[in-house]
Amino acid sequence: MxxxxxxxxxxxxxxxxxxxxxxxxxxxxxxxxxxxxxxxxxxxxxxxxxxxxxxxxxxxxxxxxxxxxxxxxxxxxxxxxxxxxxxxxxxxxxxxxxxxxxxxxxxxxxxxxxxxxxxxxxxxxxxxxxxxxxxxxxxxxxxxxxxxxxxxxxxxxxxxxxxxxxxxxxxxxxxxxxxxxxxxxxxxxxxxxxxxxxxxxxxxxxxxxxxxxxxxxxxxxxxxxxxxxxEANKGIFKYYLNSNTTDYDDLNDVSSPRFGANSTGEILFTVDTKDVETIYMRRQSFDLFRADQWVLRDEYRDWYGADDGTDNIVNSPLYMHKLLKSMAATGRYEDLGLTEDLFGNEYKSKIWLNLSGSTYSPSYIPAPIMAETESLDYGFRNVHGEFYYKSRYSSAYGGLGVSYGAIPEEDAEYDYVSRLPFSWESFEKMMTRGVYYGDVSPEDYSQIVSIYDRYTEKGGVTEDIAKLAKDITKDCKTDFDKCSAIVDYFEDNGYIYDLEYIPDDESIDYFLFESKTGVCTSYATSMVLMARALDIPARYVEGFAAYERNDEGDLVVRDSHAHAFVEVYIPGAGWVTFDPTVPDYKGTENGGGNNAAKAIRTFMDYFSKIALFLGVVFVLVFVIFIDRIIELFFRIRMKFRNNTPEKTLALYERIVRLLEISSDKDMHIRGMTPGEILDLGTKRGAEISRAVSLFEMVCFGGYKPAAVEFEAAYSCYKQSWKALAGKSKNKQKTAHGVDTKDGI
Incomplete structure (x- = not known):
């Protein structure tokens, strides 16, 4: 032992x-x-x-x-x-x-x-x-x-x-x-x-x-x-340690974190323009997706690079529109779908942007994709389309102050792009013919073809993502229609914009198929991967979405307006901006449906906490009163038993069980005789003599007690069950002079 x-x-x-x-x-x-x-x-x-x-x-x-x-x-x-x-x-x-x-x-x-x-x-x-x-x-x-x-x-x-x-x-x-x-x-x-x-x-x-x-x-x-x-001074994009500059003063090695970002609402700069509702101002783009983040190819990591801007110019919507219009006038490409009636009033509503900010001094200039910056003498575009000051620190002490013209991407422009009938095959054939006739330079042709090599890389595209992209676009004919369908998919399928949400799994598959909750970085990444799964060139872009106006009517760009969006290369149009993020991030009425979904999710989260609290309270009450609950069930069973001898045996079994629970295991309660059980119960202050005596007569003499006899023994038990369980504390004297405990 x-x-x-x-x-x-x-x-x-x-x-x-x-x-x-x-x-x-x-x-x-x-x-x-x-x-x-x-x-x-x-x-x-x-x-x-x-x-x-x-x-x-x-x-x-x-x-x-x-x-x-x-x-x-x-x-x-x-x-x-x-x-x-x-x-x-x-x-x-x-x-x-x-x-x-x-x-x-x-x-x-x-x-x-x-x-x-x-x-x-x-x-x-x-x-x-x-x-x-x-x-x-x-x-x-x-x-x-x-x-x-x-x-x-x-x-x-x-x-x-x-x-x-x-x-x-x-x-x-x-x-x-x-x-x-x-x-x-x-x-x-x-x-x-x-x-x-x-x-x-x-x-x-x-x-x-x-x-x-x-x-x-x-x-x-x-x-x-x-x-x-x-935390209060960290924006949504990368925070630079040991730096005297702000979070947005320079560009990043890799893309920004997809979750857990914070912002203060601090105004970075304002844009003096009255003509548009929303402007997407790009900072930088990325072309490779590795380990759930975007990076640049090694051969394109030189952000400053050559300042000829050829890559961006030849593939910009403005350049491509001008090029195709001149080619259409020749009549040589009508069999490929390039006719003069494709063109209308697109790319004509020029706006002027005046950017100013006293504390914001980036080395780059925030600009839309169709900003006319090439003629400006204070900056240049690199091979990725980023627009830089010619002198890296030209604005380091004076804040941001630049002016340039731009063509906004509005209904006329998107309508024009949607009318273009070209697939990549027909567009490449047209460009090849253009080189033959001298309408397209070999350098321009090389730049256009390189887009499909650089921006259709399949890193990060899983089988599920590819299948989803094909399912979404199965009824679409053009690349523009496919990209528009992907944008609509997020808003039509209950996706939620939530800055506070941090998932257990940060993969894009989890965002697309499980949580359906995230911020712009997840939406933009998802769309780029789905577009590339369809062999459509696309790139991930970080910048700002300017949509808030101050009392003077200027667009206000805050650190909280930092935004990730997508640029897709449409054959014949060049790079076109798409924003797949559900519109909740703007705080507009357009996002009401998703706001409702978010409200439901918030309610469910809070309800789950209430349910947990009530569950703990229930367990607390159940455990505290477990003995009383067991005793209650015992008494209910006794109430529905009609056979008095069986009830007597059950009562004695209950007495033994209570003594067994409340005693040291070395005592071996179940091996004791009825007399020893009576002595132990008496020492506890329990009156069980009638129950023990009745048990002996029933068990050993075959006696059938009258109902009144059992009720007398049962009544004494009910007064003494706490003493048997070792719970009674109030002592009083019995008629025999033995200390007993109050069983009430």
Whole structure:
């Protein structure tokens, strides 16, 4: 018997001592892993639990060596430190991404670095486990434990990210449980009690219900709208560390993060124009999709490049319109669909844009795709269409102040593009014939053909995305119709624009087929990939959507107006702007349907928290009153039993069961005789003599008691059931002078 109990005592003692510290460490590191690891967060967390257990076991072993334990720990710490340095060094050499950038900047911008992830697990994990062991197992200090829980807050604050509500609640719930548990352990130690701390069901249920109730209440309370200083100054695009410039002063190596961006509403610049409702002002475009982010091809990474602007000019809508119109006048291409009646009043309503901003000093100039900037002497276009100052820092101290003409993309322009009958095959044939007749220069032809090589690359296009694109466009004839159908698809199928949403899976497939919730970056990326799946050249563009006007009638461009959209190459038209993002981002009435969907989603999120809260309350009530509920069901069963002998046997069985639950397991209640049961019940203050006597007569004498006899015994039981269960506290004297407890 002793051999069987010793392992159980060791197990109970180990759980009491190590479970909560290990759980807290796992929760804290799971929250940290969630912001650095793209995948396998649960698997890595499980591995970290094993890492914790090994280190805890090791620390317990060296704790007994009072002289050597310090030196052993320092030696192990130095080994971990050297190994961590090796990991960081190799991470820098292999990727070129500094540890500081990786640690502070969103992983979508700098990418995932395996060596740094390993350091996070081994190095930082060792540090946190050491803190937890010292301040929970070795000696309890609440502020030391609190230090561990502060790490996620510091990391998420520095990276301007928001902690997931559920993760935060769970972490603080475990911390609260740790605090209560360790306080009791500390009190027992201080009072130098010789007995072991009682880890019974009441203790475990009480602690669990209390912290769960508090956690559920925390989730139910609305989150205050508060931003840290760093978060308040970070826009939707890449934040530059150690820079005196603002977020938007220069262009980025990679595209912006698709989730978790923040903005302040700060006005960057204004546009003096009264003639249009919305202008899409491009900053830069990207051509390759890699690891859920957009990048530039290596051969096109020189943003400044040659200033001849040939790529952008020959493929701009203005140039292509002029070229095709001159070719149509020759009559040589009528068999390919190029006739003079295709042309109307498009590209004639020129507007003048005056951009000004006292604190906004970018090295580029925000401009629409059809801005007439080539004739301006202060800037040039590079091979991607970005418009730069000739001197990189020409506006660095004077803010933004430029003026240029542009053709807005409005109904007349889109109507013209929709009339173009060309496929890529017929358009290429027409350009080839144009080279033969001298209507198209070989250089222009080469530039046009290169578009299909550069912007139809299929990286990121999965089978599901390709299938969806084909399903959406199955009834469309032209590339323009296909792209318009993709734009309409998002608004017609319940997609939601939500700046606060951060999904568990950041892949485009998850956005398209599961969450259907995201911001402009997800919508634009999805459309580019679907267009490319159909062999339509498309590129991802970041810039601004200017649609808000101030009291003076000028367009106001804020940091919150940073926007991602799509440029598609339409045969015969050149690059054409499409905005697949559902119109909610403008705050207009057009997005009412999606706003309603978002409202429903918000309600469901809040309702789920209320349901969780009510569920916890139900469990709380159920567990607290579990004994009363079981007793109630017993009495209901007794009420519907007609056979008095069977009711007598059931009553005695219930008495034995209550004594068994409330007694030490060593007493073997079920092996006791009725006389021993009576003595034990009497010591508890329970009046069960009539029930025991009636049981003996029924069980051993075949006696059939009258209903009034059973009711007398049953009545005494009902007054004494709390005493049998060990719950009654109010003592009073019976007629026999024995202490009894009030069963009411």
């Amino acid at each position: 002793t051999d069987k109990k010793e392992p159980l005592k060791w197990l109970y003692a180990s759980i009491a001592k190590y479970f909560l510290p290990l759980l807290l460490g796992a929760v804290v590191m799971n929250v940290i892993f969630g912001t650095y690891y793209d995948y396998f967060v649960k698997t890595v967390t499980a591995g970290f639990v094993a890492y914790e257990c090994i280190l805890f076991w090791f620390f317990e072993k060296i704790k007994k060596r009072k002289v050597w334990r310090f030196f052993i720990y320092i030696t192990l710490g130095l080994v971990i430190l050297v190994f961590s340095g090796w990991l960081i060094g190799n991470g820098w050499q292999q990727t070129g991404v500094s540890f500081i950038d990786w640690f502070y900047v969103n992983s979508q911008e700098v990418g995932s670095v395996t060596y740094y992830n390993a350091f996070l697990f081994v190095g930082m994990g060792f540090f946190i486990i050491s803190i937890l062991y010292y301040f929970t197992v070795y000696r309890f200090r609440i502020f030391g434990v609190m230090l561990t829980t502060m790490f996620p807050f510091v990391i998420y604050g520095k990276r301007a990210q928001n902690l997931n509500t559920l993760s935060l609640t769970f972490m603080m719930t475990v911390f609260l449980a740790m605090m209560i548990h360790q306080k009791r352990v500390a009190d027992d130690y201080t009072e130098k009690q010789k007995r072991n701390m009682i880890m019974n069901r009441s203790y475990a249920v009480g602690i669990s219900l209390f912290v769960t109730f508090v956690g559920a209440l925390t989730m139910l309370l609305p989150k205050p709208e508060y931003k840290s200083q760093l």
